Every structure is written in C-alpha cells, then in structure tokens.
Amino acid sequence: MPKIAIVGAGPAGCSAGYHLAKSGHEVTLMDKNCFPRDKVCGDGISIESIQAVSMMGIYPQDIRKLASEYAPIDRFLLGISNQISHSEMTQLEAYCIPRFVFDQLLYEKAIGAGCSFITQSVRRNDWHHQGLYDAFDTIVDARGVSAGEVNAIAIRAYWVLKRQDLSQTALIEAQIHFDRSLGVNGYGWIFPVSTQHDLIRLNVGVGVWLDEYSRLKTNIIQLFKQFIHNNETTRQMLSQAVSQQPPKVFPLATAKKGNRVADGKVLRIGDAANLTDPLTGEGIANAVLSGFHAAQAVNMSNTPSAIAENWQYLYESHFEADLRAALRIKAFRKLSSMNYLLIWLMKRNPRVAQQITHAVAGVIPYNEVLTSLKY
Structure with a gap:
C-alpha cells in the first residue's frame, strides 16, 4: 500500500x-x-x-x-434587507455547529x-x-x-441572546439577506449555532466577492457594521444581545x-x-x-x-x-432586479420556493434547478 x-x-x-x-x-x-x-x-x-x-x-x-x-435547522429564509423575504421549511434537517x-x-x-x-x-x-x-x-x-x-472575503461575529428574546422560528432558521451595500452577489447571514440552553449563540456575518469588493470603496469591517445597522432583523437582535465577540475576517476560495x-x-x-x-x-x-x-x-x-x-x-x-x-x-444575478424577482417568485410559486430552498440547503444540485425552472 x-x-x-x-x-x-x-x-x-x-x-x-x-x-x-x-x-x-x-x-x-x-x-x-x-x-x-x-x-x-x-x-x-x-x-x-x-x-x-x-x-x-x-x-x-x-x-x-x-x-x-449545535442548532438543528429546519427552515431557510432568503430575503432582501427590509424589502422582501420568504421562509421555507425543509423536511430534512441541516445543522449549524461551531x-x-x-x-x-x-x-x-x-x-x-x-x-x-x-x-x-x-x-x-x-x-x-x-x-x-x-x-x-x-x-x-x-x-x-x-x-x-481566494476570490471572496467574509466576516463573522458571535452574539449571545436570551432565549426569551427570540422567536421559536429564529431558533431553527438559517437566514440569508441580500443587501445592495454588499454588492450584487454579497449577502449577510444570521445562523443560530447553539440552542440547547437559555442563552442562545448566533453567528452573524457578511460575505462579498472580490470582483465587487474593490468597487465598494470601503473595508469589510465597515460593510459588516453597515449591514447590521441597515437590516431591521440584525439591528433588533443587536439591541437585545447579552454579549458579542469581536468580528473576525476570513477569506473564501x-x-x-x-x-x-x-x-x-x-x-x-x-x-x-x-x-x-x-x-x-x-x-x-x-x-x-x-x-x-x-x-x-x-x-x-x-x-x-x-x-x-x-x-x-x-x-x-x-x-x-x-x-x-x-x-x-x-x-x-448581476442583473440589478434579479434577487428581488427570485424571492418574489418564491413567495408566489410553491414549486420555485421549494426548488430554490432545497438548492441552498444542499438537497438538490443547482443544475437541476436551472432545468426545472424552464418548465
């Protein structure tokens, strides 16, 4: 051997x-x-x-x-900050684990x-x-x-909130929010990562692609702060946070x-x-x-x-x-209205909502989504 x-x-x-x-x-x-x-x-x-x-x-x-x-994940939310969102349940269970x-x-x-x-x-x-x-x-x-x-960069922070300050949905839902301040393909996320106790730990962060990052003319830490301030969900959670760790930057390939x-x-x-x-x-x-x-x-x-x-x-x-x-x-998705149109379709067409959610959750491959959306 x-x-x-x-x-x-x-x-x-x-x-x-x-x-x-x-x-x-x-x-x-x-x-x-x-x-x-x-x-x-x-x-x-x-x-x-x-x-x-x-x-x-x-x-x-x-x-x-x-x-x-750990946190079992049964729902996935896709949204555009403060505009439109859709939450879809999955029959299979994902996880968030530090x-x-x-x-x-x-x-x-x-x-x-x-x-x-x-x-x-x-x-x-x-x-x-x-x-x-x-x-x-x-x-x-x-x-x-x-x-x-390396062709993308991200930043994340851990926040701790009291269970009583979060809805039951927030404990089982992975949220992804597109935000124009992060570029066309950039997004922010809110993931519960520890939900077994009365104090709940969340992973909150943003990711941007380097081909767009250079045009944003600011650094990733400022983009993170801007997303937190602009997004109603993160802004409310931050106001209720018991503690928060400093954000850390990491590259993506x-x-x-x-x-x-x-x-x-x-x-x-x-x-x-x-x-x-x-x-x-x-x-x-x-x-x-x-x-x-x-x-x-x-x-x-x-x-x-x-x-x-x-x-x-x-x-x-x-x-x-x-x-x-x-x-x-x-x-x-580089077309300016495509993110909005995608979520709009999810809200109105259960089949599209299920296909997109299952692709994000890793149940079905993207090439099957592209094929199915033609019909």
Whole structure:
C-alpha cells in the first residue's frame, strides 16, 4: 500500500484520511495546529454536508449526542434587507455547529480509522523543500483556502441572546439577506449555532466577492457594521444581545472555471481545490465529498499519474457541472432586479420556493434547478 500524506486536517483532509485509512493505506495526517482547534467561518452544515459525513459514520444522532454545541435547522429564509423575504421549511434537517466542535468530530473519526497525526506547517507548494515529495507516494493538499485561489472575503461575529428574546422560528432558521451595500452577489447571514440552553449563540456575518469588493470603496469591517445597522432583523437582535465577540475576517476560495485539481502526485481537495459554493459560500459538503472521491482515485489506481488522472475525472464527474451551474446563476444575478424577482417568485410559486430552498440547503444540485425552472 502507498504511503500517503494529507496536509490539512479540516473536513476535506479528515474525510480523505478516514476513507484512505479504512482502505488499509498508511496515512499521515498533518496540520499546522493541534486539535481541538477553531476555524473562522459561518458554521453552516448543509443537508448535503450531513449526508456526506454519514459516509464517515457520523449521523444526526451522533451530532446530538457528541457535539457540545449545535442548532438543528429546519427552515431557510432568503430575503432582501427590509424589502422582501420568504421562509421555507425543509423536511430534512441541516445543522449549524461551531467549527471548533464540528472539526473535532471529524478529526476523531480520522484518527479512529487509523490515521497518524503530526503537527507541521507546510508552506504553499513547498513539497520538495520539506521532504514530503520524496517521503510519500501521494500528497493530498487539504490546506484550505490558504492553498486555493481566494476570490471572496467574509466576516463573522458571535452574539449571545436570551432565549426569551427570540422567536421559536429564529431558533431553527438559517437566514440569508441580500443587501445592495454588499454588492450584487454579497449577502449577510444570521445562523443560530447553539440552542440547547437559555442563552442562545448566533453567528452573524457578511460575505462579498472580490470582483465587487474593490468597487465598494470601503473595508469589510465597515460593510459588516453597515449591514447590521441597515437590516431591521440584525439591528433588533443587536439591541437585545447579552454579549458579542469581536468580528473576525476570513477569506473564501469559491468555484472557478477550468479548474485543475491534480498536479503530479499532489491532489487538491476542499478549499485548496476551490470547491466552495460560489453562491452561498458553503464549503463543507464538497470538502467532505472531495476527500471521499480523492480516496477512491487512490484506491482505483496503480501509479501516481493514474491517481492524478482519475481524481481529475472524478472531480469533473461529480462536482464540475453543479459548480458551473452555480456560476451561471451568480452571473445571472448581476442583473440589478434579479434577487428581488427570485424571492418574489418564491413567495408566489410553491414549486420555485421549494426548488430554490432545497438548492441552498444542499438537497438538490443547482443544475437541476436551472432545468426545472424552464418548465
């Protein structure tokens, strides 16, 4: 069996490590930080993500049993700040889980499957200098956005509110608010992430794409403050907050065209391969699934060149069509009235509302939405 190094122990790396170790490979999982460790993000775990981690033996009942903080999500709201919104219930359940908690669950699964772990920082594409290229037969690059092509930026803060100050819907609903101050494709979010106790923790943030950010002529912190001030929902929640942590900024590596995910015996997965959803910024599902499919490429191949070729093929087969559909929708939304029209249609057409909500929640792929909306 080949020796495999997985650089980065986030969801993508742990998924690849779990499946490769289960297949009998000698797997070294490395990360620049020891576990448990935090990661700044929106904390949303889509329905597709929940299905993906089930392949690692993590099921919803395990999350409820093992996670110290979580929030089951049964509703998704899409809206335009202070103008129009639509909330739709989903039959399947998503979650919001602080990454400090979620990543630890996946890490423990990878270690339990047989991965060995070391703390090591690997600089960008410096495989030869640090001896990895000669020491291992295959290198899986799962270093996250730092190894990908950054094309978006986001910021999030944690707020704590009393349960009595929130509606029951607010405890189970992931809210996404488009806001012109954030650019055509920019949006703000309000996600409950810990709802088991009397004090409720929310993840509140905004995301903007770099091609629009440069035209906004302000920094991300000011955009965050502007969104909070302009949006009626966030403004009210902030007035009731018991405490709030300072906001933290983080980059995103969303999908791009003409993506190559293999280079020699280096396989890029997750954010390192720009697999984050270009519409919602959700990256967990594709990260976990890319780890699984990269492991399959290793298992079905006899040489490094075959591994690289098969991983590129599996990427194109399982990810590219949906990511291209999302990029087409993103381009379509550049028309100034498109966000409003989209939500207006959702309010008036139950089928459209269900399709859009299920796509955002990760139940159905975007390319199916594009097809269904033609009829």
